[in-house]
Each structure stands twice: as C-alpha cells, then as structure tokens.
Amino acid sequence: MSNLPKKTDAILIGAGIMSATLGSLLKELASEWEIKVFEKLENAGEESSNEWNNAGTGHSALCELNYTSEKSDGSIDIKKAIKINEQFQLSRQFWSYLVDRNLIRNPQDFIMPIPHMSFVQGEENVSFLKKRFDALSNNPLFQGMQFSDDPEKLKEWMPLIMEGRTWNEPIAATRIDSGTDVNFGALTRMLFDHLKSKNVEINYNHNVKDIKRTSDGLWEVKVHDINSGKIEYHTAKFVFIGGGGGSLPLLQKTGIPESKHIGGFPVSGLFMVCNNPDVVAQHHAKVYGKAKVGAPPMSVPHLDTRYINNKKTLLFGPFAGFSPKFLKTGSNLDLIGSVKPNNVLTMLAAGIKEMALTKYLIQQVLLSNEKRMEELREFIPNAKSKDWDLVVAGQRVQVIKDTDAGGKGTLQFGTEVVSAADGSIAALLGASPGASTAVHVMLEVLEKCFPQHMQEWKPKIKEMIPSYGLSLVENPDIFQEIHTSTAQTLGLIKKELVYS
Template sequence: MTAGRIQKKTSVILIGAGIMSATLGSLLKALAPEWEIKVFEKLAEAGEESSNEWNNAGTGHSALCELNYTSEKPDGSIDISKAIKINEQFQLSRQFWSYLAGSHLIRHPQGFIRPIPHMSFVQGGKNVSFLKKRFETLSSHPLFQGMEFSDDPEKLNEWIPLIMEGRASNEPIAATKINSGTDVNFGALTRSLFDHLKNQNVEIDYKHLVKNINRTSDGSWEVKVKDSENGKIEHHMAQFVFIGGGGGSLPLLQKTGIPESKHIGGFPVSGLFMVCSNPEVVARHHAKVYGKAKIGAPPMSVPHLDTRYIEGKQTLLFGPFAGFSPKFLKTGSNLDLIRSVKPDNLLTMLAAGIKQRALTRYLIQQVLLSNEKRMEELREFVPNAKSADWDTVVAGQRVQVIKDTEAGRGTLQFGTEVVTSADGSIAALLGASPGASTAVYVMLQVLEKCFPEQIKAWKPKIKEIIPSYGVPLAENPALLREVRTATARTLGLN
C-alpha cells in the first residue's frame, strides 16, 4: 500500500449508474437498509448509456410479440418454454416497480411505463402458418391469455392502419395482438430509482471513472477511481462490488483477475433507429409491432415499428438497424475491442471470428446501408412511408458475450449473463437483450449467488416486495391474476 494513500471503506460499491445498478441498489436498501452503498458513474447523469430511452427499444420484453422467443420443433409444434421464462421474469419487474410506487418510494409510474398493445406481424404463407400455430399454443397458456389472431385484411386494417395502407401485395399476411403489453422508458425509470437511492443516503458520484479493481489481502476489493473534473485519484474499499457498466463491464471484469473472468470475450454491435418526425403519421399507429428477423440476421435485429413515449411525447420508431463499431460503449474508445483481447481469451475470440463470418458480413452490409435502403426496409412495414417524415438516431452499443461452451469454443451468446467470483464478493453483468426488462430477475440472481448467508433471512421481505418470488406464476393462475391486477392498478396499466 502506498504511503499516505487515503482509502475510503463502504459496504457495497456499484459501478455504473444504469438500470441494473439502480435495481440492485434499491433491492439492497430494502433488504439491508443499514448497509452503506456507493455508486461510481463515469458520465454526468444516471441512465445515459444502454438504459437511456433513445438507446434501447423501450419494450417491456415479456414474449408477447417477439417471435425469436418461440421456435418450431421438427414435428411442427411450437416450443414456448423460453417465452414462458421471459414473461415470468418480466412479471417480477412489474411487481418490484409496483411495490416502489405503492410505497411512494418512486413517484409517477406513468412517467416510465404505459400500456401499449404488443403485436407480431408476418408475411408469406409459411410465416402465417407458424404465427397461427404460435398463437394457438400461447393463447391457451395463462401467461398469454387475451391474445388475438387475424389474417383478415379488414381486421388488420382496424388494428394497424398505417401498416396496411398502400399494401398492394396479394401475399398472405397475419398478426397477433395482445393488449397487456407495455412501453417502458428505462431512462426515466433509472433516474427515478437513483433519486430514490439518493433519498436513502446512497452516495452517487458522477464523472468518476473506475480505473482498476484489485483484491486485497483481507479478501475485500479496492476500487481505484478517477474524478474526471479534477483528475484526483481515489481508492475505495468494499466487501462486495457489482460491475454494471453495460458494455464497459467486460474490461472491468478482466481487471479483477478472478478465474471466472477468463476465456470470455465480447463482440460489440451498434444500432440505429428511424424516428418519425410527422405528428400526423405518429398519431395513426398505436402498438409495438414485431416482425421476423431476416435470414442470417442476429436476434437483436428483429425489425419492429414501435409507439414510444419519450420526454412526455408520443413518437414512432422503426428498427433497429445493426452495425459494427469497435467501441464497447457509445461513449467508449475505438480501441475497446482490441484491448479486450487477452492471452486467456485469444483463441476464444479467434474461434468466434471464424464462426461468425456470416454475421460479420451482415453487420458490414448494415453499416453500408444508405438512407434510401433503410427506407426500403421501413416500407416493408409502412408501404407509404415518406423519406421526409423520418430521421435517423444512433442507438446504444451492445456487447454480446463470447465464451467456450458445450456447443464449442468461441460461442456467441445472445443474452444476459451474470459472472460472479467463487466467494460471491464480486459480480458483473454482461450481455444484452432482454436486459433491462428482466433487471429484477437478474439482480435477484445476484443476491442469491453473492449473499447465500443472508438470503434466507431476506426471503420474507423479498416475498413482501415480490409476491411471486420463488413461485412459477404459470403454475399458479390465481396468484397470476392477483399479481396482474395489483400491479396494473398501482402502475396505471388498466
């Protein structure tokens, strides 16, 4: 230890002021209010990277409309097991937000969550057949009751007039619709949660960049932090550290040196959305409508036309268009990808590069798309779309996890993953979709893995906050109805 160096001790350090740290901090303050928590964020405000409302789709992902969460088995039946899992996870988030709103710990839930129909839309006989079978399987399940299906152009014109207008093709089309979907402004939610944490005496240091993380001789963690405003270096000690820095989590995890950080790489994917600037067009669409990803496209590139509520105003977004940037964060460095390659993950990264040549070609093609080419893709959804009505915004960066699995070396993972040390003293969140929608489920996993001695004592409080904790709602229709009714009332989703 350097002579004269000041070390500040705390119970918990959260790195990154996004939705994940906000959720974990709020859970810990409810379960262990006496614990001291410090948050370090390199940007000037909370929720400015992946959690920001312009950097994600704003969908309350619950598998109501996302076709990539259901698959067709060889016998022609539909596997909905992943859809059930995703829906159950979102129900946990709804309950937690409802608890916070009902306890007046956060205010005005309509500022971050609104009801919006979720729809799936397909074209072509094969896709229509798949969608109908998917509807028949899902609609008979308690979690998806209320879903409707139609291949009748008149009914579809009633549901989605903007999408149907000017559609000259005789190709079969169909859609499903369910009214219990949500639009979630994760930026507004994140800011509300950090306001709550500030009221709970959590210290939140913005413009503070974490430079290093080291294990000390007594088993705690020393976090080296730079104050970007004055250049001062600070050293903070904690028994538990959570790395929730979005795409920046992987480099910080690598700095810890824990065995669990080895043989993991990251593949950055950027995104663009098209935003409608014509209020008359915006007013003619009221739904989140998801289509099917093109062959060879990654799951996060499923095209969708979304009604969104951003900065108190209804808007309309289409996308995402995928792209490639070596940055791990929107505010990151072009050297992020190169710096993440280490001796322990070099072969893993090389194997992924060989396996993912088709994906790489797809991303390059997406990067090279002209505005008019993007308009052509939009017109597959909105045939009468006019270029003058649509602008382009750059969305957030996502870093997909690459690791060695049973499927082989260098497997690209399209999901969210928690990496923890063997003793549970440090945890990091990696990956992307469905991400923010399942923040509560993921942070409950962190609590279970990292605080096994406390979790038993915490369970009664967790059950008070989240009544379905540990109980599959799919197998408990009465509890499901109770939870849905209560959360809809508190969050204003009726």
C-alpha cells in the same frame, strides 16, 4: 492529503438500470449497509438504459418471435417465452412495491400500456404465427392474445401498416393489449433519486480505472475523479460491475478465474424516428416482425409507439452497425484491448464461426438511407423519407464464451451474471432482454453473492415480489391476481381505456 482507501460495504459501478435495481433491493433488505456508486458520465441512465438507446419494450414475449422457436416436428417451443414473461412480472411487482410506498412516484412517467403485436408476411410465416398463437393463447400468461389474417381486421389493428399495401401474399398478425412501453432512462433516474434519499453516495464523473483484491480479502477500486483529476481508492466487501458494455474490461481487471475465456463482440444500433406528428398519430402499438433468414436475433425489425418525455413518438429499427467501442462514450481501442491471452482462441473461434454475422454487419453498415427506407416500407408501404430521421442508439456487447452446447467461441444472446466463487464480486454481461428483466437478474446476483443472507431476506423479498420462488404458469390464479394488481398500481388499466 491522505490517499488511503475509503471503506464501504458495497460498491456499484455504473449508474444504469441494473445498479439502480440492485441498490434499491439492497436498501430494502439491508438498509444499514453503506453503498457507493461510481459513474463516469454526468448523470444516471445515460448509456444503455437511456430511452434513446434501447427499444423501450417491456419484454414479456407477447410479440417477440425470436422467443418462440419451431421444433423439427413443426411444433412451437414456448419455454423461453414463458421464462421471459415470468421474469418481466417480477419487475412489475417490484416497481409496484416502490410506487405503493411512495418510494418512486408518477409511474406514467416511465411505463405506459401499449398493444404488442407480431406481424408476418408469406405463407410459411403465417403458418408459423398461427401455430405460435395456438401454443401461447391457451397459456394463462398470454391470455387475451388474438390472431387474424383478415385484411379488414388488420386495418383496424394497424391502419398505418395496412394503408397502401398490396395483397400479393398472405399476411397475419397477433395482438395482445396488455403490453407495455417502458422508459428505462426515466425509471433509472427515479431509482437513483430514491437511492440518494436513502443516503447512497452517488459519484458522477468518476471513472473506475482498476479493481484488485487486497490482502485482507476486500476489493480495492481505483477511481479517477474526472472533474478534479484526482485518483481515489475505495474498498468494499462486495462490488457489482454494472457498466453495460464497459463491464467486460473491468471484469477482466479483477483477475478472478470466472473472468477467463470470455470475450465480447460490440454491435451498435440505429433507429429511424418519425418527425411527422400526423404519421405518429396513425399508429398505436409495438409491432414486431421476423428476422430475415441468416440475420441475428437482435435484428428483429419492429415499429414502436414510444412515450419519451411524455410525448408520443414512433421508431423503426433496429439497423445494426459495427464500432469497436464497447460504449457509445467508449474508445476505439475497446475491442482490441479486451483480447487477452486467455480468451484469444475463444475470440478467434467466434470469428470463424460467425462469418454470417460479420457479413450481415458489413451489409448493415453499408446500407444507404434509401435502402433503410425500403426496409421501413415493408412495414409502412407509404412511408416518405422526409418524415423520418436517423438516430444512433446504444452499443451492445454480445458475450462470447466456450460452452458445452456450442463449443469454443460461442456467441451468447441475452444477459449473463458472472460472479466470483465467494460471491464478493459480480458483473453483468450481455444485452436484450436486459433492462426488462433487471429485477430477475439482480435477484440472481443476490442469490449468488449473498447466500448466507437469503433465508433472512426471503420474507422481505416476498413482500416486495410476491411471486418470488413461484412458477406463475403453474399458479394461474396467483398470476391473475398479481397481473391485475400491478396493472392498477402502475396505472396501466386506466390508461388502456384512455389511449386504445
């Protein structure tokens, strides 16, 4: 049997939300392109995109305090909050486009309306939250936000959190009803069903072992068919590496200059999930707190109403952990295997600079169940251990790189596209807000990798995503129109009346 490479136009590695989004965009923009997907697991959306492996928050900075920082003069910087919110609006628009055209159906299976709240304790934190509210509430992207430090009002907003609470320090919360809970696992599976109907070849149980450039400029991908044991070779003009934590090792195999001097630090997550339906019924919101002093941004505690398999549930976390694996299904050799001659100094510098993070992770790993319950009781004073189980969430690999601002070995928070100078290959690295901003990130991939097509594609992109290229904060009328229309298409307005 011939083992000659099989040619295609584009190869997507990993069957998560990023590949699903990029594939769906490409099929609308260049329907004639032949696309192949390779995923080492049995189904789509089984790693980072899976509903049990992420917070399921439609990240739009409505409640996440780490997107608004306090400046030295005491004022609140809302630039990042505006950016994240605008990026999530792009996702809503693309999902609405797909629903409007029956390319995906039943949006309630992946997105539900849920109030987003920020909750703080202590005089200093209450002062911060009030200033944050003042800075955001006059902005069109955050209209409808409310603030209260009145215990009676807070009992209405979050009865479970207020029950049994003593008044030994000031508390306050903000609330905005236009937040969402997003089941990214369900959405990913819907998008891959759509891609399959568009004749995209999706290969599950296929593990990509190597990527290299051929003499004619194509990329050759070496793939192990796990079921048959055979090795296959596929070539393409364009490759996207969307393998979550597994993207960094594959990017390193490409040898492109842009892959040098980049490292990764894996962080695992745990959530507590409520097994008592009576407790679940008492809470209806995503409530985000403030990270403890010295703790990293990914440690922000939150108590979340979630809809998983059309069932309402309640999660609290995350608790961080450490594993040398880059994926839940990865190898204990992942971290050491990612250390190369070109990034060893970057990694060592990060190790020295991030001693506080290392200490934090060790403390988290050593937490007993009772210690976790103590943290939960800061949110739910009457929480009982028997009502809560522990679930292991996904692995996240934080990017480490040398930057002008942070110097050598700077730990990056957020997502980052790394692409070759000629745009022939791109990889997505990093973590939150990740899935929520998948459409924005994949538009960035298109702009970086297909600049020669963007003028031709722009009218179609504008049809799919009307605010593409616009600042919504500078065009409040357009924002209002888009926000209302996407809410109607995705069923968010109607559902708010039913569930609030």
